[in-house]
Amino acid sequence: xxxxxPVSGAWRPTDPVGHRQFLSLDRKLALDSGQVLDGVVxxxxxxxxxxxxxxxxxxxxxxxxxxxxxxxxxxxxHPTPGWWESAVGPGLAIDTNEWFVVxxxxxxxxQGTTGPASLHPDDGKPYGSRFPVITIxxxxxxxxxxxxxxxxxxxxxxxxxxxxxxxxxxxxxxxxDRVSSIAPIATCAQASAQQIxxxxxxxxxxxxxxxxxxxxYYDAAPGDGPHEGLSTARMVAQVTFRSDNVFTERFxxxxxxxxxxxxxxxQKFEVERYLEYHGDKLVRRFDANSxxxxxxxxxxxxxxxxxxxxxxxxxxxxxPTLTLGIHSDMLYPAYQQIQIRDLLVSRGVPxxxxxxxxxxxxxxxxxxxxxVGPPLRHFLANV
Amino acid sequence: xxxxxPVSGAWRPTDPVGHRQFLSLDRKLALDSGQVLDGVVxxxxxxxxxxxxxxxxxxxxxxxxxxxxxxxxxxxxHPTPGWWESAVGPGLAIDTNEWFVVxxxxxxxxQGTTGPASLHPDDGKPYGSRFPVITIxxxxxxxxxxxxxxxxxxxxxxxxxxxxxxxxxxxxxxxxDRVSSIAPIATCAQASAQQIxxxxxxxxxxxxxxxxxxxxYYDAAPGDGPHEGLSTARMVAQVTFRSDNVFTERFxxxxxxxxxxxxxxxQKFEVERYLEYHGDKLVRRFDANSxxxxxxxxxxxxxxxxxxxxxxxxxxxxxPTLTLGIHSDMLYPAYQQIQIRDLLVSRGVPxxxxxxxxxxxxxxxxxxxxxVGPPLRHFLANV
Numbered sequence: 001x002x003x004x005x006p007v008s009g010a011w012r013p014t015d016p017v018g019h020r021q022f023l024s025l026d027r028k029l030a031l032d033s034g035q036v037l038d039g040v041v042x043x044x045x046x047x048x049x050x051x052x053x054x055x056x057x058x059x060x061x062x063x064x065x066x067x068x069x070x071x072x073x074x075x076x077x078h079p080t081p082g083w084w085e086s087a088v089g090p091g092l093a094i095d096t097n098e099w100f101v102v103x104x105x106x107x108x109x110x111q112g113t114t115g116p117a118s119l120h121p122d123d124g125k126p127y128g129s130r131f132p133v134i135t136i137x138x139x140x141x142x143x144x145x146x147x148x149x150x151x152x153x154x155x156x157x158x159x160x161x162x163x164x165x166x167x168x169x170x171x172x173x174x175x176x177d178r179v180s181s182i183a184p185i186a187t188c189a190q191a192s193a194q195q196i197x198x199x200x201x202x203x204x205x206x207x208x209x210x211x212x213x214x215x216x217y218y219d220a221a222p223g224d225g226p227h228e229g230l231s232t233a234r235m236v237a238q239v240t241f242r243s244d245n246v247f248t249e250r251f252x253x254x255x256x257x258x259x260x261x262x263x264x265x266x267q268k269f270e271v272e273r274y275l276e277y278h279g280d281k282l283v284r285r286f287d288a289n290s291x292x293x294x295x296x297x298x299x300x301x302x303x304x305x306x307x308x309x310x311x312x313x314x315x316x317x318x319x320p321t322l323t324l325g326i327h328s329d330m331l332y333p334a335y336q337q338i339q340i341r342d343l344l345v346s347r348g349v350p351x352x353x354x355x356x357x358x359x360x361x362x363x364x365x366x367x368x369x370x371x372v373g374p375p376l377r378h379f380l381a382n383v
Numbered sequence: 384x385x386x387x388x389p390v391s392g393a394w395r396p397t398d399p400v401g402h403r404q405f406l407s408l409d410r411k412l413a414l415d416s417g418q419v420l421d422g423v424v425x426x427x428x429x430x431x432x433x434x435x436x437x438x439x440x441x442x443x444x445x446x447x448x449x450x451x452x453x454x455x456x457x458x459x460x461h462p463t464p465g466w467w468e469s470a471v472g473p474g475l476a477i478d479t480n481e482w483f484v485v486x487x488x489x490x491x492x493x494q495g496t497t498g499p500a501s502l503h504p505d506d507g508k509p510y511g512s513r514f515p516v517i518t519i520x521x522x523x524x525x526x527x528x529x530x531x532x533x534x535x536x537x538x539x540x541x542x543x544x545x546x547x548x549x550x551x552x553x554x555x556x557x558x559x560d561r562v563s564s565i566a567p568i569a570t571c572a573q574a575s576a577q578q579i580x581x582x583x584x585x586x587x588x589x590x591x592x593x594x595x596x597x598x599x600y601y602d603a604a605p606g607d608g609p610h611e612g613l614s615t616a617r618m619v620a621q622v623t624f625r626s627d628n629v630f631t632e633r634f635x636x637x638x639x640x641x642x643x644x645x646x647x648x649x650q651k652f653e654v655e656r657y658l659e660y661h662g663d664k665l666v667r668r669f670d671a672n673s674x675x676x677x678x679x680x681x682x683x684x685x686x687x688x689x690x691x692x693x694x695x696x697x698x699x700x701x702x703p704t705l706t707l708g709i710h711s712d713m714l715y716p717a718y719q720q721i722q723i724r725d726l727l728v729s730r731g732v733p734x735x736x737x738x739x740x741x742x743x744x745x746x747x748x749x750x751x752x753x754x755v756g757p758p759l760r761h762f763l764a765n766v
Contacts, residue, residue: 033645133645193630193654197622200655201615203648208611210593228591232584236619239580244716247576253685262416262516265586265679271576272583296648302636330713333627 025145035132039121043112044068044104048096057152060103061160061167067111068103079285086369093373107142108134108293116289129215136166136301154178161185161365166301173303173316181383185324186365188336190302199299202233206288230288231279238278240331243361314343321351322379331362408528418515422504425529426495427487431479440535443486444543444550450494451486462668469752476756490525491517491676499672512598519549519684537561544568544748549684556686556699564766568707569748571719573685582682585616589671613671614662621661623714626744697726704734705762714745
């Protein structure tokens with residue numbers, strides 16, 4: 001069964017909801033930009049049961065093109081299987097017999113939470129180019145509303161990798177009284193120039209696609225959106241998500257098919273086919289404007305913004321912290337997670353850094369769950 | 384004075400020649416693909432004087448978007464200053480009082496040698512999409528014709544970085560009797576899957592630009608070629624040419640101008656402006672089809688092709704070899720140059736590896752000439 005979102009310029013997240021739930025915010029959401037969003041909807045999923053004193057709640061935060069679907073099969077409303085399928089569930093590392101696990105789709109996304117493809121409450125037409133710049137902090141503000149709604153005053157822990165880790169750090173610095181522990185994984189306290197460079201090239205690939213049409217492409221015929229640009233953007237990202245060594249092992253210099261490699265400039269290497277597969281796959285499930293808006297939020301990520309800089313912001317964090325890094329990660333190099341640990345330890349905050357020994361690069365936090373799960377299980381149990 | 388090639392879809396290398404010379408090949412050039420090119424012209428420059436027994440000739444090989452202009456100011460016919468300006472000249476590391484230095488523009492290029500923008504001899508119209516797939520070996524075959532023309536039976540040394548290093552290795556394996564020593568720098572014996580991945584994304588950016596028009600865009604109005612795609616391709620490459628650390632030091636998270644960074648998704652970071660500058664700069668001086676054809680040649684680079692593999696090919700090299708690597712090079716990691724040294728040393732060939740200690744990444748071989756020049760001077764003197 002293929003529950004992929006149909007490829008369409010007019011794609012909107014109106015498919016049936018599956019396991020997802022929705023919270024319609026009862027008040028406007030004020031953004032870092034100074035703009036205000038009205039009628040915001042937050043899509044989320046939960047696993048396990050909240051206990052009587054609401055002390056067993058764990059928030060999981062997803063990465064760039066992720067969604068609220070931490071665990072479970074692909075289903076209506078979430079086109080891919082759970083992104084931590086083998087780590088979150090009854091008896092698993094993050095044991096849903098013990099913990100009440102919550103995950104939202106982020107603000108700006110396209111899997112149920114308000115984003116550029118959502119309908120503007122003023123005119124019932126998609127936001128498109130009208131969607132404001134958002135920040136990781138804004139994503140967290142939307143999650144705070146959900147926590148209030150669910151009666152969760154303080155999370156036992158907040159966990160996330162990559163952009164998920166950015167949300168973790170923003171929670172701990174913006175709402176230090178609502179967090180008992182954090183686990184930021186393969187992430188950073190502020191986006192580096194190289195990370196911004198990769199992000200901006202992806203945005204450029206989308207925005208120079210004539211079918212992007214300034215962001216207002218939702219009236220396009222099915223299949224006629226800015227898919228070439230989104231696919232190229234994803235291909236750039238996909239290389240940075242993985243590693244030189246694994247590409248060499250997996251693809252080497254293999255040519256697609258048995259034809260003469262010198263026949264035509266269109267003759268592809270296997271690694272090219274792999275990248276195109278990932279580009280096409282994303283196009284089928286993700287909205288180009290969401291990719292832009294969320295990517296920009298990642299580039300704008302800086303927990304020190306408006307707080308007197310990085311160290312002043314980090315000084316707001318006083319809870320036990322476990323940060324995981326990956327030695328083969330070229331996109332969020334391990335030094336960025338070590339920096340988080342060091343800034344906390346220098347102030348006496350209990351913080352530990354564990355390095356995942358995997359060749360798979362940045363995506364190791366989604367691949368090598370046998371190395372991610374056990375330290376998290378131990379951390380949750382001992383906070 | 385700005386001698387940049389005008390931005391134009393109809394750009395052709397018909398501008399005055401400056402210091403360049405041209406050799407029109409008197410016979411057809413048979414290519415690895417099985418195709419044949421007729422009427423090939425090779426643009427080249429020389430410095431110094433060939434001695435009586437033609438024993439002081441040094442061939443320099445340029446990188447992807449380079450040209451024959453190793454030394455000298457920007458001038459008509461070569462829109463950028465010499466790429467090793469401070470290392471090649473009278474009294475410099477590669478002393479043109481002693482050595483007769485030669486550099487060609489590569490086959491497929493757009494700075495005088497026959498490439499996709501050249502006129503097809505059959506109909507006098509640009510090759511465009513009709514230009515064949517070429518290889519590094521084909522580039523070397525064109526250089527062999529020039530060596531014959533100049534009366535150089537055997538080069539004292541052949542030197543080049545990046546794609547230039549690929550030519551160096553192809554010379555030594557294809558024409559072992561015509562080379563007395565080689566210096567391949569920041570290069571590889573065969574392109575890796577990750578290198579192919581980066582290359583293929585750049586090609587995709589160009590080929591999905593509607594103004595590329597299948598490669599036949601030379602009748603476009605000035606400024607109306609596939610410049611968006613070429614610029615995006617260059618931006619991807621530019622990140623891989625440099626390094627995380629230097630981007631952080633140079634650009635950090637600086638925003639262009641003093642505006643609110645959250646105002647608009649179009650608000651740029653300084654690192655974005657830098658990348659766009661490099662994209663725009665390349666568009667003004669380089670033809671998109673040449674970028675494609677030469678990039679494909681780099682991805683096809685494998686000195687083992689048709690020779691029973693890498694080790695069998697390397698076994699053809701029996702001359703003193705100096706290979707330079709760069710510890711911060713993410714595109715051609717140092718292990719690739721160490722591999723070249725190791726394969727030679729294992730067979731008793733005198734080969735040395737020297738690592739350039741620079742933070743500038745792959746481009747260090749064009750930037751830190753104070754570390755490149757002295758070992759080359761010593762190597763040339765002691766072969």
